Amino acid sequence: MRSTGSWYELRSETGELWKGRLRGKFKMQGLKVTNPIAVGDWVDCSIEDESENTVNINDIRARENYIIRKSVHKTAHGHLIAANIDQAILIATLTKPRTSLGFIDRFLVSSESFRIPTCIIFNKTDLLDEEELAYQQDLCAMYASIGYPALQTSVAQGVGLEEFRNLLSGKISLLSGHSGVGKSSLVNQIAPHLALKTSEISDYANKGVHTTTFAEMFLLNDESFIIDTPGIKELGLIDMEVSEIGHYFPEMRDLLGECRYHNCLHVNEPQCAVKEAVEAGKIALTRYESYLSMLDNDDNRR
Ligand SMILES: Nc1nc2c(ncn2[C@@H]2O[C@H](COP(=O)(O)OP(=O)(O)OP(=O)(O)O)[C@@H](O)[C@H]2O)c(=O)[nH]1
Ligand SMILES: [Mg+2]
Ligand SMILES: [Zn+2]
Structure with a gap:
């Protein structure tokens, strides 16, 4: 539910509240993070002290998804949100x-x-x-x-x-x-x-x-x-390739196979299905402008 420094506040499947501590080191595959557990994680625990409502956290279940941000303190690391x-x-x-x-x-x-x-x-x-x-x-x-x-x-x-x-x-x-x-x-x-x-x-x-x-x-x-x-509040785009950005606009994603060039970035390329859709009013101009500004990585355009 939340982390308070050294303790994690946990809620069991049956709704009881526990305080947990992490034993041992956990590494996420291919991911360097400053915090091993995030809000929303499911963990396996063993009871440490029943009267104090404390547990040891032994394992973290595989995540369906997660949100990660670049760590402010350690540049090569991410911070799980x-x-x-x-x-x-x-x-x-x-x-x-x-x-x-x-x-x-x-x-x-x-x-x-x-x-x-x-x-x-x-x-x-x-x-x-x-x-x-x-x-x-x-x-x-x-x-x-x-x-x-x-x-x-x-x-x-x-x-x-x-x-x-x-x-x-x-x-x-x-x-x-x-x-x-x-x-x-x-x-x-x-x-x-x-x-x-x-x-x-x-x-x-x-x-x-x-x-x-x-x-x-x-x-x-x-x-x-x-x-x-x-x-x-300030969602940063973490390490995204320019060629990836179009894939995250659903209305563009549907057209990607139709551009003349398979690596089309939809800027100046001829026979671009995305630009044609913008001109035909099928893709909102504001969305296309946002796309271009993300290509430019123009972070100040808000
Ligand atoms: N006129 C109007 N004011 C609103 C409305 N909803 C919230 N407010 C006011 O907007 C101000 C900010 O509301 P909060 O709920 O504190 O905003 P928040 O998004 O939680 O802000 P942070 O906690 O700083 O992220 C308060 O003065 C609210 O009374 C609304 O529908 N109309
Ligand atoms: Mg608030
Ligand atoms: Zn294109």
């Missing part, structure tokens, strides 16, 4: 703060590369005028058409909360998004018992200061969990 996630949920706001489409698309590419299904929630709809609402509606339709379900919510007006609850039901969901978009506020609406802290300024002040990443899992009800991850 979470494992065995059913879905990622990106909370975005068009205003206060503004989440750019570039940021959204980067996030989607990243979760595609980790093979994690992703949904987008546009929160704070109460702050939008009619024109902005129509624009947001179009965005939702566009993202849904390429396989990312999108939802519009307002905590202030109680809009979309039932849909949000349904989205989380029975799953392990990783919540992400810029500081101040309303992640904690949304969760509190459907799980008041968690009483997560919310605030106007939040940790805006800490933005960009990568303190220790520590993800935490919360229990919504017996079969639904959310993982809150402060460190994943």
Whole structure:
């Protein structure tokens, strides 16, 4: 569920809480990591002290998926953020703060590369005028058409909360998004018992200061969990080849065999099926622009 320095907080299949310590060294095949266990991992344990509720962690089960970020401290290493996630949920706001489409698309590419299904929630709809609402509606339709379900919510007006609850039901969901978009506020609406802290300024002040990443899992009800991850707000693309990026845009992936050149990067090449689809309006221009900016590795374009 979470790591508190030397101890791991664990929840057994039957719902009991234990404190565990790792015995021995664990290495992931072909992966150098600073932390051997992540939130969401399943581990095998033996009881150390029943009265103290402590166990020894003996083994880590194979992961269905995981999210890893470059370690801030050890350059050749990765930092495991979470494992065995059913879905990622990106909370975005068009205003206060503004989440750019570039940021959204980067996030989607990243979760595609980790093979994690992703949904987008546009929160704070109460702050939008009619024109902005129509624009947001179009965005939702566009993202849904390429396989990312999108939802519009307002905590202030109680809009979309039932849909949000349904989205989380029975799953392990990783919540992400810029500081101040309303992640904690949304969760509190459907799980008041968690009483997560919310605030106007939040940790805006800490933005960009990568303190220790520590993800935490919360229990919504017996079969639904959310993982809150402060460190994943800035999803970095780890070591991706330029030729790979197009594979993480589902609407481009479908066309890759149709370009004249098999190694087409869809920039200036003739007879490029991707560019033709953009011109024909079958691929959204904003998505193509995000793609180009990722090719350039233009990290400042947000
Ligand atoms: N107008 C409006 N304000 C909202 C809405 N949802 C949340 N807020 C406000 O936005 C501010 C930030 O909300 P939080 O829930 O703390 O945001 P967060 O995403 O958890 O931020 P971090 O914890 O810093 O990552 C608070 O003042 C909330 O009351 C909404 O739908 N409409
Ligand atoms: Mg919060
Ligand atoms: Zn092409």
